[in-house]
Amino acid sequence: MIDLADHWIDLREYVLRLVGPTGEDKPAPIVPRANVAGRALMTVIAIMTFLASLTVGAVTLVSDTASQWQNDISREITVQVLPDDGVDMAAALADVRRIALTTQGVTGATILDDAATGRLLEPWLGDGLNLDDLPVPRLVIISIDQDSPPDFVALVARLQSEVPASELDDHRAWVSRLVTMARATVLVGVGVLTLVLVATTLTVVFATRGAMSGNRHIIEVLHFVGARSAFIAREFERHFLRLGLVGAVIGGATALVLFAMMGFWTASNTATPEADQISALFGSFSIGWIGYVGVVALVATVGGLTAFTSRLTVVRHLAEIDMISPVER
Known part of the structure; x- marks a missing residue:
């Protein structure tokens, strides 16, 4: 059975959007698609994602190098004759x-x-x-x-x-220290990645509240005349999902290009002391498929986290409006 009340509310939402401030025949978005705040948020997300991608790549490099060191222990030992x-x-x-x-x-x-x-x-x-x-x-x-x-x-x-005059060295002492340091570096990297994601979430919360404050009258009118909270939240979710994905893709792609350039430089300068030192610490400086998958997953996570955070912020704000008495309004 068709729910006429639901169809009436959806029709009223569409009509309200038709008479938006743009004056065009197509529906006007509740959140402006291109403004200074949106570009600033996209830039912040790009920077955060770039730093987080560098952390993911560094953690992958250090983890792979630690595994390689452990394998070296079980492959070779050295005997020196004094x-x-x-x-x-x-x-x-x-x-x-x-x-x-x-x-x-x-x-x-x-x-x-x-x-x-x-x-x-x-x-x-x-x-x-x-x-x-x-x-x-x-x-x-x-x-x-x-x-x-x-x-x-x-x-x-x-x-x-x-x-x-011979002495056997199985390298276990110093390699064990290096592996311990590598594991500590991985833990620090995970902590830095968590802090970056938390900072991104807080940034999106403030940006969402700022966007709602700038469009407060439109949002309250739509909400009071019967527009569903899900409808309003969906508009903000789409807006911030687009910003989050674009910013995350820019930041992640920049980090991947940087890792590719470092790998190319290391491969092209294998005979130099600088490249040999880097290769000794980080191998070929290639993050491998695990690193690339990690960066792609990070980009998707940042985009989804941005959309989810904005939606949750809008729903909570609308719930706060519902709790205000008509006299206070």
Whole structure:
């Protein structure tokens, strides 16, 4: 059965919008689509989304790097042979390699040659080094089986027994500190992201109240003559959803372009010390598909949060109007 009262209210809402301030034949929106406040809110949302996207990308980079560090622990260990009086460096390195290869759980052992050692020391001592004239420790890189690692205690005891000048370093101490720092950075990033979303929500609340204050008479007239709260709230919701999505897309796209540029720069300068340091900390500086999905989800969240916040603010404001007595009005 057709509800004539509902149809009459909808018709009256449409007529009231037809006689809006624009003087055009099409319905006039309750909230002006283009004004200074709307552009300012869009700019604020774009900035907030840009900062939040940077946080998402940074958290993704740090999290991936921490996982890579943990994998490095289970793949390789290092044995250094210290230069000392009476130590035949070449023979000591060969003995370390032999011991490592005969140990269960070791898949390979490589002696770091003079050229590779020189490249490691080049940032501090320059190029053209003669390692025979310098008391420089030499390294043996040992690859281990991740599924069945060797007995490190037994390996250290054997090395100390046969090559007293050797020291085994499994990197666990400093990598553990780096992983702890990375996890703390992730927690800080999550906190910053939460604060940015809270600030965006508060900004939308104030912007919605400002828009309602500027159109207070129109809203109250529509509400008092019978316009549903859902109808008025829907107009504000559409307006702020459009502003929120446009601002969020601008901010998110800018952040993605920045990450893409940094990744391209790192890939194009792999031989420079600056790029090597960045690669050591953040890998290829690529946030991967998880980072891109996270930014897209953030853009959708900001747009939906903007629309939902504005709708909730309007509904609460209209409920406050209903609680005011006719004399107070």
